[in-house]
Amino acid sequence: MTARTATWLLDEMGAAHRPEVDRDPIRLVLPQPLMEQPGVESLRAELSPGEDPVTIDLVAHGPHLLIAGTTGSGKSELLLTLLTGLAAAYPPTEVSFVLMDFKGGSSFAVLAGLPHTMSVETNLAEAESLRTFDALSAELRRREELFLAAGAADFRAYRHAHPNADLPRLVVAIDELRVLVDDHPQAAALLARLAATGRSLGFHLVLATQRAQGAVSPDVRSNLGTVICLRTATEQESWDLLGTADAVTIAADSPGRAYLRHGGGPPRPFQAGQFSVTTGPPTLVRWTDGEPDADPAPWRDLTVRIGAEAVSRALPVPAKAVTPALPGQWTPTPQDRSELPEAAIVGLADLHHERAQRVVRWLPGRDGPVAWIGTTAGGVDVAARAVLDHLARLDPAVPTFVLDGNGVSDSLGAPDSWSVLAADRATPQDLADLLEQLKGHLAGRHLVHLVVTSWGRWSAQRVGTGYETVEEHLAILLRDHGPEVLAAALFGARELAGGRILGLVPTRFYLPAGSTPEHRMVWPTLQRVKEVPGRAVMISPDHPAPGVAVQLTAGAPADVVTGPSSAGTPRR
Numbered sequence: 001m002t003a004r005t006a007t008w009l010l011d012e013m014g015a016a017h018r019p020e021v022d023r024d025p026i027r028l029v030l031p032q033p034l035m036e037q038p039g040v041e042s043l044r045a046e047l048s049p050g051e052d053p054v055t056i057d058l059v060a061h062g063p064h065l066l067i068a069g070t071t072g073s074g075k076s077e078l079l080l081t082l083l084t085g086l087a088a089a090y091p092p093t094e095v096s097f098v099l100m101d102f103k104g105g106s107s108f109a110v111l112a113g114l115p116h117t118m119s120v121e122t123n124l125a126e127a128e129s130l131r132t133f134d135a136l137s138a139e140l141r142r143r144e145e146l147f148l149a150a151g152a153a154d155f156r157a158y159r160h161a162h163p164n165a166d167l168p169r170l171v172v173a174i175d176e177l178r179v180l181v182d183d184h185p186q187a188a189a190l191l192a193r194l195a196a197t198g199r200s201l202g203f204h205l206v207l208a209t210q211r212a213q214g215a216v217s218p219d220v221r222s223n224l225g226t227v228i229c230l231r232t233a234t235e236q237e238s239w240d241l242l243g244t245a246d247a248v249t250i251a252a253d254s255p256g257r258a259y260l261r262h263g264g265g266p267p268r269p270f271q272a273g274q275f276s277v278t279t280g281p282p283t284l285v286r287w288t289d290g291e292p293d294a295d296p297a298p299w300r301d302l303t304v305r306i307g308a309e310a311v312s313r314a315l316p317v318p319a320k321a322v323t324p325a326l327p328g329q330w331t332p333t334p335q336d337r338s339e340l341p342e343a344a345i346v347g348l349a350d351l352h353h354e355r356a357q358r359v360v361r362w363l364p365g366r367d368g369p370v371a372w373i374g375t376t377a378g379g380v381d382v383a384a385r386a387v388l389d390h391l392a393r394l395d396p397a398v399p400t401f402v403l404d405g406n407g408v409s410d411s412l413g414a415p416d417s418w419s420v421l422a423a424d425r426a427t428p429q430d431l432a433d434l435l436e437q438l439k440g441h442l443a444g445r446h447l448v449h450l451v452v453t454s455w456g457r458w459s460a461q462r463v464g465t466g467y468e469t470v471e472e473h474l475a476i477l478l479r480d481h482g483p484e485v486l487a488a489a490l491f492g493a494r495e496l497a498g499g500r501i502l503g504l505v506p507t508r509f510y511l512p513a514g515s516t517p518e519h520r521m522v523w524p525t526l527q528r529v530k531e532v533p534g535r536a537v538m539i540s541p542d543h544p545a546p547g548v549a550v551q552l553t554a555g556a557p558a559d560v561v562t563g564p565s566s567a568g569t570p571r572r
């Protein structure tokens, strides 16, 4: 909400009260030089300028901070002021941010450009937020193991012994803790762990909430070093946080007016300053009623300035503890394609436990059979088309057999050497002939490609005059022939997910978008991913259930050679 909207709303409610205002802003130049402070012993940011400035040090007064206040009291601004102040004072190797916005807005997006920002998640959907928490858990374990192996008691000891280590203090900022706690009860345990181990592992939680009661668990509360209480809606909330009723008496038209309390000490009143960019250097100005002359929230200008300084000084940026979420659409780069041209590029895997995203490839002749399970809406046909497209660009001498259940290969211009059967025209005898041919090649120990699309249209079909079905025939072929001779790619929905053949297909991609709960009944228990076309969960011998999220390749341009393996090139 802008100050103008807030004032309008108050006017409408008849509650507006316009105090006398001092229109002279008090300006403070950002820490100069920028980003030169060491962060091992302190993590300090100024919140209010003046002769007796109000600062917060997340090390001395932390390790964690709670910012509470009713709607419009200035929490989000204060969060941005604090984080920008930290970024201006410390280089990214000393402090990094993981920013999560559960408010349904995008307040943190303006900090995305800071070199300190490892991850900024706004409007978090369930899958993404849990993914971020998974990555934080992994980082927590990694730090525990690192310190144990180095014989260091805690973050301080480790950083003193390794002053140049790629290990910043990590500030995890959460805007609207209550939504997180209400919507993701699973996250509570990790929050409690982060809160308890933060001091020793170099994690700092900065939590903002409209109402602390019920949102801040006793575990978290007992580890909070400092509370900043803006205007509260009730006297009880103020008593709860400050031990006094002061915060409920703050005027509704004084956003940024707050009380700071360290531990059990007395609350100290202050007015949070706001950064402002005028023609001069970035400055911090005290809030005055009404719209300031300069841009009231020049976050982008400030982040650009800090970012540009980091680039010009070539400041190192630490490895990301939380890698960015997978894109909603992904196409490989020419470099991805050139790395192993015989392999089809299946997609980009999110290995956030390893702090990496990797290209997933499938190399016919090396990799075992693969299944893609999902509906057209989920992207299964696009995946089939990409594999067929790839095979069409490989050596045409490799015998290729396609049981095309839904015409995916029609527009492909399949090489003449391919044997393609369409489900609506194929007779049992056609099937018998094709399988006979295929078996002949396998008997000669030649590599053969086999692609089946719309598995459900084939699986129960009879072959020749016998009673055996396509599924039974193919299951025997897969059982008796290794990947060096039989490269099989199967695409289907429910029948494939529940088919017996799946026991012979160790690598599978499950595409949840567009699939019904009924479809998923036979799926293994998989991690939840965002349900967008092309988003899949891969399970394989290296990545058993709940699997790994993958964004499948979005179609293959006709002019490049593409190719698939479940191991790949680290990207980040």
Ligand SMILES: Nc1ncnc2c1ncn2[C@@H]1O[C@H](COP(=O)(O)OP(=O)(O)OP(=O)(O)O)[C@@H](O)[C@H]1O
Binding pocket: 001, 002, 003, 004, 006, 069, 070, 071, 072, 073, 074, 075, 076, 077, 078, 103, 210, 255, 256, 257, 271, 272, 273, 274, 286, 287, 288, 296
């Ligand atoms: N320190 C400050 N000085 C002046 N104005 C401020 C200050 N902090 C916030 N404001 C103004 O008050 C309004 C509300 O601020 P903010 O969005 O940070 O509130 P909030 O507590 O996060 O509200 P909500 O919980 O409803 O999102 C904004 O328009 C902002 O410009």
